[in-house]
Structure formats: structure tokens, C-alpha cells
Amino acid sequence: xxxxxxxxxxxxxxxxxxxxxxxxxxxxxxxxxxxxxxxxxxxxxxxxxxxxxxxxxxxxxxxxxxxxxxxxxxxxxxxxxxxxxxxxxxxxxxxxxxxxxxxxxxxxxxxxxxxxxxxxxxxxxxxxxxxxxxxxxxxxxxxxxxxxxxxxxxxxxxxxxxxxxxxxxxxxxxxxxxxxxxxxxxxxxxxxxxxxxxxxxxxxxxxxxxxxxxxxxxxxxxxxxxxxxxxxxxxxxxxxxxxxxxxxxxxxxxxxxxxxxxxxxxxxxxxxxxxxxxxxxxxxxxxxxxxxxxxxxxxxxxxxxxxxxxxxxxxxxxxxxxxxxxxxxxxxxxxxxxxxxxxxxxxxxxxxxxxxxxxxxxxxxxxxxxxxxxxxxxxxxxxxxxxxxxxxxxxxxxxxxxxxxxxxxxxxxxxxxxxxxxxxxxxxxxxxxxxxxxxxxxxxxxxxxxxxxxxxxxxxxxxxxxxxxxxxxxxxxxx
Numbered sequence: 001x002x003x004x005x006x007x008x009x010x011x012x013x014x015x016x017x018x019x020x021x022x023x024x025x026x027x028x029x030x031x032x033x034x035x036x037x038x039x040x041x042x043x044x045x046x047x048x049x050x051x052x053x054x055x056x057x058x059x060x061x062x063x064x065x066x067x068x069x070x071x072x073x074x075x076x077x078x079x080x081x082x083x084x085x086x087x088x089x090x091x092x093x094x095x096x097x098x099x100x101x102x103x104x105x106x107x108x109x110x111x112x113x114x115x116x117x118x119x120x121x122x123x124x125x126x127x128x129x130x131x132x133x134x135x136x137x138x139x140x141x142x143x144x145x146x147x148x149x150x151x152x153x154x155x156x157x158x159x160x161x162x163x164x165x166x167x168x169x170x171x172x173x174x175x176x177x178x179x180x181x182x183x184x185x186x187x188x189x190x191x192x193x194x195x196x197x198x199x200x201x202x203x204x205x206x207x208x209x210x211x212x213x214x215x216x217x218x219x220x221x222x223x224x225x226x227x228x229x230x231x232x233x234x235x236x237x238x239x240x241x242x243x244x245x246x247x248x249x250x251x252x253x254x255x256x257x258x259x260x261x262x263x264x265x266x267x268x269x270x271x272x273x274x275x276x277x278x279x280x281x282x283x284x285x286x287x288x289x290x291x292x293x294x295x296x297x298x299x300x301x302x303x304x305x306x307x308x309x310x311x312x313x314x315x316x317x318x319x320x321x322x323x324x325x326x327x328x329x330x331x332x333x334x335x336x337x338x339x340x341x342x343x344x345x346x347x348x349x350x351x352x353x354x355x356x357x358x359x360x361x362x363x364x365x366x367x368x369x370x371x372x373x374x375x376x377x378x379x380x381x382x383x384x385x386x387x388x389x390x391x392x393x394x395x396x397x398x399x400x401x402x403x404x405x406x407x408x409x410x411x412x413x414x415x416x417x418x419x420x421x422x423x424x425x426x427x428x429x430x431x432x433x434x435x436x437x438x439x440x441x442x443x444x445x446x447x448x449x450x451x452x453x454x455x456x457x458x459x460x461x462x463x464x465x466x467x468x469x470x471x472x473x474x475x476x477x478x479x
Contacts, residue, residue: 031479032203033263034085034102034249058428062338062445085251085264085332085448087229090202091213093137100227102249102266103333104458107234107295108151108185109241110194110216111227113138121225138197138217140179147214148180150235151196183216190223192216213241231332232295233460244268248457249332250472251448253404262473282457282466285393292324297458298442299465300394301328306350307387314343316443318394326443328393330456330465334447336371336428337406343444344429347389348373351425354387362422365410374424377409382423389427391446399467405452426450 086099091111098111112118114132141147143161152160158171166176180196194216201213214236218227230237231247239247252264288298301317303310317340320327339347352373359375359382366372375382386407392398409423426449455475457466 030203030208030244030268032087032266032268034087034251034266035099035263058334058336058338058445058447062334062430085249086226087266089229091199091215092133093200094134095200095202096133098133098227100229101333102231103228103331104231104297105329105331105333106187106228106230107232107237107240108216108230109214109228109236109238110185110192110218112221112225113217113219115219116221117219118221118223118225120223121221133199133217135197135217138199139212141196141198141214142177143180144174144176145180147236148196151180151183151216185216187224190221192218192221192224194218210242231458233297234295237295239268239458239460242268245461246271246457246459248455248466250455250470250475251332251452252472253402253452262476264472265475265479267479282455282468283393283397283399284457284459284462284464284466285395285397287460287463287465288320288327288394290320290324290327293441296442297330297465298327299330299446301444302392302394304347305388305390305392305398306347307354309350309354311343311346311350314340314443316340317343325441328444328446329442330446330451332448332451334445335449336426337445337447337450338428338430339444341430344427347427348425348429351387351389355385358385362420362424365422365424369410369424371408371424371426371428374422376420377423378421382407382409386423395464397467399454400469401450402453402469405450405454 085102087102088097088099089111090097100109100111111133114135116132143164143166144157146157148160149155149157160181161171161176161178163181164176164178166178170176182193182195185192185194196214197217198212198214201210202208203210218224231239234240239245247266247268248270249266250264252262285299288300290296290298298320300319301313303312305311316326317328318326355375359377362374362376365374383403386403388400388403389406390398390400406426407423408426409421430444453470453472455466455468455470455472457468459466
């Protein structure tokens, strides 16, 4: 009888794979491209202007994480001009490929559907003539479905079916098949109403199909012209639906002004063995539980090493308290890392001290870009001058950030900086009124700009996040 256990395990594994990948044989893992694209409007704007917009949106997103409403599904905006990464999804019949933002700070997938209207979207970044999902090939999710309750903040199915117009007889016999009522989803400066539908999903480049992928079909949005693939922790998130208990991405660096580079690799479901070289050197920190906000990826930040000087993080960054406040959220949808005000000031002061007066301050650039401190860097190798920055997390985990990810060389030329090459410090501090003792939510966010050329591994089975320095563009050659 002992030999029957492995056979049963093999049968159950094959049964899972057949259900998860009904139309094709699964590879050992899925490798997908993340594209960093800029619209014509964005490429025509000065880099200083894009930095200013990204810093403002990073601040707005941080505020939204800390002060979101508790009585509705409120998430921060995933749109940051010039610094977002999109994932191509092919869905519907006939199939349409739609670029949606990758956002680990939200937990629902939605796409613009035919007869789409976006209010107050004139100045928002968008792809020209984005394809819209044809509604004829979509199947409505029934109001009694658990997915419907999840989309409506866990509202009871009987209430949802009553809203959908089911009769009392159908409610009492649990036989109502009316569609799930439209749900409302809000971000920091935008929102949408969508109906919950399912359709066949095809993942480009992987040859994989999912028959009944659930997402929000949006016909009307406010300031949200582009769909979102929520990669947060939730049943309706992208990894939650395809049962990817481990995923990672490695963001190829960008310079705001040029969209021409290799896409960033996104790996879904890859489980390296103990001898796998790709897992060697990964520094893991435990995910912190937060029952009040379970969709975010919380970690504890112990401190930062700036040059050779150690700066301890406040207690609010080290963990999450009983009210669900504190910790650092790893977020692909925020541009720049935001830290509590006092802690940021200490990090910045040490950064300035580490420069030792070797570079001239560029105050005019700081005013134009909204970031800083900024310095003129012509006539030398600033990489030797700028002090290193290492983030140290709980569990003795650490990652040394590439200098280009926290000190951005904006190049030379232009009246704003007198034709002189210059660079800026791109870590942000909480604005006035966003101190450690006010508000709620996380104490800080780890933004995508500081995640460039670092593979970030979300291991949900072992409840941890890993970091490893890499040349993200060259990963395609090894994969």
C-alpha cells in the first residue's frame, strides 16, 4: 500500500494541471514580457516635468495607502507617467490584446470594454487607440458566485442577488442565475464601474490558455484610461486566479525619455530547486501579516546603510501593529520609494554628508523636478562620488540598490540647468502632516524605480519576498 501514495500524488498533480491549463501543455514556468512604454505626449515633455508628475503621484499614492476609506474598496492610483510597466493580455473572441498596468498594490483585474468612456482623461498617459474587449464573447458571472461577493467587498450573495433583481422564490431556493451587479472600484484620483465577466485568456509568448478568467469589464471610468492587472494578494488578483504561488519580475531600467529597450521579464510559477543558481544569493525577508489590509505585500525595514553609516529605521517601519498600521509595502505601482519624514531626513542628510561637498548643489533643478537633493555632475564619474545605499530588512535580508536607481543622471542641456549635466536623489520623504503618528496604513512604500535591476521574488507559499541584484535586460538570454 505504501507504493500507492506516490501514484495518487502524481494523479492529483496531473489533474490540477489539466484543470489549470485546459488547452495546452504547461511549461515548467511562465515567462512574460513587461513593457515600459511612453506615449507621444510623454516623450515630448521635458524629463524634469515627468519627474515632477511622478513625484506628485508617488506622494498621492502614499497618502492613499495611509488614509484609504474603510467602508469601501479604495486603492491608490496605479498611473505614474513615464514609470509604469504594462503586461499584454489577449482575451475575448475574436481575441484582442490589451496592455494593462502591473500593480502589486491592488487585487482586481479590469480592462476597458467596447463603448468605453473615460471622464477627465485628456491629460492622462495612454496608448494611442487602445483596443477594447468585444463584449459578445464575455460570460457574466452569476450574482451567487463567490467571485461576485469578493468584487463587492465580501457582500452576501443573497443581497447581491436581490440587487440584481432575483425573485424571492429564486433567493430562497438559491436558484438565481442573474448576473453579478456592477461593482465600484476607486483609486486615489480615479475610479471605475465594471461588470464582472469571464472569458478565455491567452498569455502571449507562453502558449498558455485559461478558459474562465474573471475580470472587470469597464465601460465608464474616471481618470483611468488604461486597464490594470492587480497582482496583490486576493482571489480575483492575477496570480490568485492562475494559482501562481510564486512570481517574480526584474525591471529593466528606463530613463523616462526613451521607450526603446528590452522588456522586463515577469516569471509566474517558477520554483527553483535547492541547487538552482538563480536562487543563490537571493535575500529573503518574511511577509508581515495584516488582517485589516491583506491585499498588500508588507515587509519590515530595519534600517539603511548609507555609505558606511548605519541609520536605524523607526519602529513604524519595522512591523505592523494590531491596528494594521506600519511596515513597508513593496509596490510595483508607485514610482519613487517614500519613507517616514524623520527617517528620510536622516538618510538624506547622510547622503549629503557622504558626498563631502564634492558636487555643486543644483537648487534650480530641484524646484523644476520636485525631487532632490540635486547636483551638477559634469567633469567626473559621479558613481565613484555618490555613497552606496543598502536597505536592510527583517530576517537579516538586505539589498544594495544600483546607484542609478536612487541617483538619476538627467543628462545635460536645457535652460533649467544652465547646460550642465546634473543628477538627483530619487528617494522621497513623507510630506508635512504624514508623520509617523498620524493617519494609518503603511509607514513607507518601496517604489518601482528603486526596484530596477533587482529581481523581486514574491514567494506566497513560504510567505516571504526575496531580492537579488541582477542585470534585468540580460535575464532573457539565460531564460
